[in-house]
Amino acid sequence: MNPDIFRAYDIRGKFGADFSPEDFYFIAQAYAKVVQPKVVAVGHDVRETSGCLWQQIVSGLTDAGVDVLNIGGISTDMLYFAVVNYRTDGGVVVSASHNPREYNGLKMVREQAIPISRDSGIMTIRDEALKMSKLGRKPVGKRGVVRTVSLMDDYVQHMRYFTDLGELTPKHLLLNANCGFAGQAVSRILEGTPITYDSIFFEPDGTFASVPRGRPDPMQPDNQAITTGKFKNADYAFATAWDADADRCFFFDEKGDFVDGPYVTARLGESLVRENHGGSVICDPRVIWPVEAAVNAVGGTTIIGRCGHSFIKELMRKTDSIFGGETSAHYYFRRYYYTDNGMIPFLLTLRELCRSGRTLSEWLGDLRTQHPLSGEINYAFPDTEAMHRATAALHGTEKELGDGEIEPEMDGLSIRFKNPTWRFNVRKSNTEPFMRLNVEGIGDAAVVQTNTETLGKILEDEGGQRQTPFRWE
Numbered sequence: 001m002n003p004d005i006f007r008a009y010d011i012r013g014k015f016g017a018d019f020s021p022e023d024f025y026f027i028a029q030a031y032a033k034v035v036q037p038k039v040v041a042v043g044h045d046v047r048e049t050s051g052c053l054w055q056q057i058v059s060g061l062t063d064a065g066v067d068v069l070n071i072g073g074i075s076t077d078m079l080y081f082a083v084v085n086y087r088t089d090g091g092v093v094v095s096a097s098h099n100p101r102e103y104n105g106l107k108m109v110r111e112q113a114i115p116i117s118r119d120s121g122i123m124t125i126r127d128e129a130l131k132m133s134k135l136g137r138k139p140v141g142k143r144g145v146v147r148t149v150s151l152m153d154d155y156v157q158h159m160r161y162f163t164d165l166g167e168l169t170p171k172h173l174l175l176n177a178n179c180g181f182a183g184q185a186v187s188r189i190l191e192g193t194p195i196t197y198d199s200i201f202f203e204p205d206g207t208f209a210s211v212p213r214g215r216p217d218p219m220q221p222d223n224q225a226i227t228t229g230k231f232k233n234a235d236y237a238f239a240t241a242w243d244a245d246a247d248r249c250f251f252f253d254e255k256g257d258f259v260d261g262p263y264v265t266a267r268l269g270e271s272l273v274r275e276n277h278g279g280s281v282i283c284d285p286r287v288i289w290p291v292e293a294a295v296n297a298v299g300g301t302t303i304i305g306r307c308g309h310s311f312i313k314e315l316m317r318k319t320d321s322i323f324g325g326e327t328s329a330h331y332y333f334r335r336y337y338y339t340d341n342g343m344i345p346f347l348l349t350l351r352e353l354c355r356s357g358r359t360l361s362e363w364l365g366d367l368r369t370q371h372p373l374s375g376e377i378n379y380a381f382p383d384t385e386a387m388h389r390a391t392a393a394l395h396g397t398e399k400e401l402g403d404g405e406i407e408p409e410m411d412g413l414s415i416r417f418k419n420p421t422w423r424f425n426v427r428k429s430n431t432e433p434f435m436r437l438n439v440e441g442i443g444d445a446a447v448v449q450t451n452t453e454t455l456g457k458i459l460e461d462e463g464g465q466r467q468t469p470f471r472w473e
Contacts, residue, residue, distance in 0.1 A: 001026070001133055005105065006126040008430040009117040009310035012096055012105030015049045023133060024053045027106065028060025028092070030128035034121055035110055037089030039067045041082040043074035043151075045095035045245045046180050048206040049104050053094045057106075062144035063137065070148040073204070075181045075246030077341040078155050080113035084337050085154060098217035098243040099432070101208050107309075113337045114317075117310030156188040162335070163347040168193045169354045174239035174252070176200040176227050178216035179208050182246035185343060195350070198234065200226060200241075208244070216244035219328065219376060221469055224250075224258050231256030237353065238360040240346050247309075248329040249342040251349065253360040260375060262287040262440075263367045265325025266294035268348055272323045273300035282315055282324030282332070285410045286425045286438040290371040291325070306411045308430055313338050327376060327438060372445035374452040375471050378434040379464035387428050387435055390462035394426060394455065401451065420447045424455060435464060 001023040005013035011027065013019055031040075042057055044050035058068050071082045076093050083091040089111050096103035108116045108125070116122050175197045177183035183202030190197070201210060208214040212222040218241040227239050231252075239252035251259040262283065269281035273295055280301040283291040292302045305315040305324070309332075312324050316338040324332035331345040332338065352363060381387045391413055398404030398415045407414040412427025422441040429436055437455060441448040449472055456466060 001130060003126055003130060006122055007118075009115065009122070009308045010105055010107045010431070011122075012099065012103060012431055014102050015053075015104045021049075021052050021056050023129070024056040024094075024106070025060040025063075025137065026129045026133040027125065028057040029064050029132050030125045031090070031092065031108060032061055032064035032066050033128055034125050035090050035116075037066055037111075039069055039088045041069040041071050041079065041086060041088045041091040043071040043079055043082070043091075043093045045076070045093065046073060046204045046206045047094075047096065047101060047104055047244075050094045050206065053104060057092055057094065058146060062146065063139035065140040065142055065144050067144040068146045070146055071151045072148070073181060074151060075185065075242075075342065076107060077247045077336075077339065077343070078151055078181075078185075079107070080109065080337055080339040080341075081155050081158060082149075082151055083109055083111065083113045085158070086149065093245075095245045097245045097247070097431070098215065098219070100214045101206065113339050115310035115313045115339075117308070117314070120310070120314070152184065152188065156185065159185070159189050159343050159347065162344050163351045165193055167351060167354055168195055170194040170196070171237040171350070171354065172235065173197040173350075174200070174227065174230055174234070174236045175202075176218070176239065176241035177202045177246070178218065178223070178242060178244050179203070179205040179211055180216065180242060180244040180246050182242035182342060185246070186346070189343065189347070198230070198236075200230065218243060218248070218250040221471075224252075227252055228256040228258065238349075242342050246342040247340050249331060249345045250329050251360065253364070255361070259360070259364065260287075260368075260373050261325060261327050261329040262290045262371075262373065263364050264329070264345065264349070265331070266290040266367055267352075267363060268331065268345060269300065269323050269325065270294040270298050271348070271352060273298050276322050279322035280319055282312055282319070282321050284312070284326045285407070285412070285414050286327040286376070286427070286436070287373060287440050289423075289440055289442065290367050290373075293371065294367065304410060307427065309340055313340075369445075370443055372441050372443075372448045374437070374439035374448055376468070377437045377452070377456065377470070378429075378432075378467040379437065379456075379459045380434055380467055381462075381464050384428075386463045390435060390459050390464055391426065393458050393462050397455070397458070401454065420444055422447050422451055424451070426455070426459075434467065435459065
């Protein structure tokens, strides 16, 4: 078992290289020892290897005397619903989210869907799992039992509470499930409504053979191109795409243009602040200005938190924030146990457009022109030391590239500039071997483009290989 599979907020690695199926048995036993649950909900995503890993988790838990609630094939956000709705003491989903087919992993929570991260137990679970794997299997005297529930009906009913279906007006949409379980969920949610849709990759397929490069991630330009290309031959009110485990939600406007996550965070945050007559909205340090502009304008408060679902959830609970959004298109709701969900932002956006009669572009307004973004650009480095050298090389650009100021450290390096006004964040990914660069500006897209290219050249000079095309190329 490679200890590096234990990341900041989940477990992830290459199946057969970083871990074997039996390693998940010992991780489950370590989870049982650290969390001390009586009943745990256990599900899995669509991947080919998820079934055997799910079985190892179940065996590890039941051998530790823990009862298992089998919730079957699920999206990640369904896990949080199951833990709260069925009142279990914790939950585990076997998933590698948007990573290619050869990856797999785990996300783990405590009771009430409270996340387990680097700061709240994941490294303790790692240490216990490594110890247990050396000692071998040692079942307790009384094994736990497995009980199965049919989750989908309850989940769909709960999702339908988040919008007034009677307010929905006829619209024709394009929906891309990226071969995960989102297609099954959204088709059930929209039953009996005037909403019609065309579908892409709706059939669950753990090989991801039809997805570009086998990578079910709508953040990738070649993945986005599949959705955008469908607009050439049809008229859609908008399109929505989900990643493979459906806890992220991406939008394309009526022209087929991709909508960056911070703009959605800004408008949904604005709407929810209005509905709640105030409140705080969380965003991450990669992009902050569109969210601040929209939320602060209606009397809300913007809070910046570390990237990553576990960190955002912990901060939401601490601050009792009504909503949170990440650049990566994770959206978090106080009404959904302070966790992220991929269906709720789709339903709320659909509701807003039906209520107002506006297009998605009209709803976004001038956010995209007033707050131009580079989009997230990934750079692959040979090792962690090279990433450190690259970050060090970017220190000093606050003077070299203008009147800049280094922001207090939150997640990676963030520097903002005046005359012209722009800022950037560069950080090491917690889930992939990349450094991620984001640049934003105020009112001048050319400034964003020029400085993105300059920063990219610095990263390349330090050994980085750009994985993401510039959107203006």
